[in-house]
Amino acid sequence: MRDDSSDRIFTDRALAHLSAEFSGADYEAALLAAYDAWNARRADGHWAALRASLRQISESVWPGAPLWAPASAITFALLLGAGLGVALPSVVPEDQPVFSLEQPAGFNLSSAGTAQEDP
Amino acid sequence: MHDPDAEDVAKAGRGDRDAAARLIARHGAKLLTVAQRMLTNRAEAEDAVQEVFLRLWTHAGRWRPGGAKFETWLYRVTLNQCYDRLRRRPTRPLEEAAELADDTALPGARLSEKQIGREIANALETLPERQKAAILLCHFQECGNIEAAEIMGLSVEALESLLARGRRALRARLQHLKDFAGDGR
Numbered sequence: 494m495r496d497d498s499s500d501r502i503f504t505d506r507a508l509a510h511l512s513a514e515f516s517g518a519d520y521e522a523a524l525l526a527a528y529d530a531w532n533a534r535r536a537d538g539h540w541a542a543l544r545a546s547l548r549q550i551s552e553s554v555w556p557g558a559p560l561w562a563p564a565s566a567i568t569f570a571l572l573l574g575a576g577l578g579v580a581l582p583s584v585v586p587e588d589q590p591v592f593s594l595e596q597p598a599g600f601n602l603s604s605a606g607t608a609q610e611d612p
Numbered sequence: 613m614h615d616p617d618a619e620d621v622a623k624a625g626r627g628d629r630d631a632a633a634r635l636i637a638r639h640g641a642k643l644l645t646v647a648q649r650m651l652t653n654r655a656e657a658e659d660a661v662q663e664v665f666l667r668l669w670t671h672a673g674r675w676r677p678g679g680a681k682f683e684t685w686l687y688r689v690t691l692n693q694c695y696d697r698l699r700r701r702p703t704r705p706l707e708e709a710a711e712l713a714d715d716t717a718l719p720g721a722r723l724s725e726k727q728i729g730r731e732i733a734n735a736l737e738t739l740p741e742r743q744k745a746a747i748l749l750c751h752f753q754e755c756g757n758i759e760a761a762e763i764m765g766l767s768v769e770a771l772e773s774l775l776a777r778g779r780r781a782l783r784a785r786l787q788h789l790k791d792f793a794g795d796g797r
Contacts, residue, residue, distance in 0.1 A: 500779035507786055508751045510729045511649075511736075520658060521640045524665050528624070528632040531669045535627065 618677035625672025636665070639683065642753060643690045649748050650694035652737045660693040680762070687753070687763040691745050698741055728789060735785035743778030746771055 547560060555563040617638070623631035643664060647657035667689060675682070736744060742764070749760040761771040 497776050497779070500776065500783050503783045503786075504747065504751065504779040507732045507782065507789075508736075508747070510725065510732050511752075512729075517641055517644055520644060520661075521636050523658075524636045524640055524662065525629070525633055527662055527666065528629065528636070528669060531666060532627050532629070 615677050615682050617682040618675070621668070621672050621675045621682055624669060625675065632669070635668070639686055640665075643686065645752060646687065646690055646745075646748055647694055649733075649736065649752065650691070650741070650744060651697060652733070656697060660697060661690065663693055664690050681759075684759060684762050687749065687755075688765070691763065694745075695741060731789055732786065735782055738785060739778055739781055743774055743781060746774040747778045747782070750775060 547564075551558065551560050551563045555566070617635060620628075620631040620634050624635055640661065643661045644657055647660045648654055651657045651660065664686065668686065736747070739747070745764060746760060749755045749763060750757065753760075755763065757768050757771055757775075761768045764771060764774075766774070
């Protein structure tokens with residue numbers, strides 16, 4: 494135990510001759526520059542992931558075509574659908590009978606499909 | 613237990629440069645010191661710490677406070693980096709290592725402070741890597757035995773044994789420096 498203690502004192506004295514910490518302002522700047530590079534790669538990585546997903550969808554829709562082709566086709570189809578929806582008249586006739594929950598139904602299942610009886 | 617780094621780690625993982633700068637300022641020099649003492653090569657130590665920080669940024673987004681203290685994890689990764697690099701080095705014959713420790717040793721001669729420092733650094737270099745790591749953590753990083761043991765993945769008893777052997781070996785290697793610091797006993 495005494496040996497351990499004297500070894501420790503000896504080691505403490507010996508190591509006191511060595512510089513405790515290596516200063517490195519330049520090095521810290523280099524580490525920060527590496528962080529910036531990593532961060533830029535990470536941001537690029539998100540875009541790359543998005544492009545890859547789009548490419549995958551594009552391949553399933555239109556194999557072998559450049560990305561703009563299915564994108565244009567889908568955009569065109571959406572615009573056409575929206576345009577037709579706005580331009581064409583409603584397919585629901587104006588004189589279709591209206592019913593509401595407050596009013597009793599004008600028909601019942603027992604009379605459906607049979608000749609209507611007079612009350 | 614509040615980990616002072618936890619918030620900055622999460623922010624750095626999301627791309628917050630200021631948080632990354634704070635982490636580097638808090639730990640960069642300390643890790644470089646450990647790496648340089650372990651590897652005794654400035655350029656290699658810088659590469660090792662660079663690698664540690666790169667690993668940190670990559671994992672920062674997944675860091676969950678509540679487990680190991682962040683600083684403990686950081687030191688552990690640094691030591692592992694150093695062990696890997698030491699193992700990749702071509703082995704040096706023991707005689708050569710002993711010569712390295714003795715090359716400026718002139719018994720009875722008065723050594724300059726610089727020579728003494730070099731002798732001590734050389735003696736430290738020749739220690740087995742785990743003994744060296746234990747001494748570095750406890751002497752330079754002022755880690756307590758519990759924290760140092762956690763960093764090295766050892767029980768406290770095993771760390772104490774490692775420390776005792778390391779100190780004894782260091783003392784044996786520096787026996788010729790009887791009068792350094794004015795007291796060799």
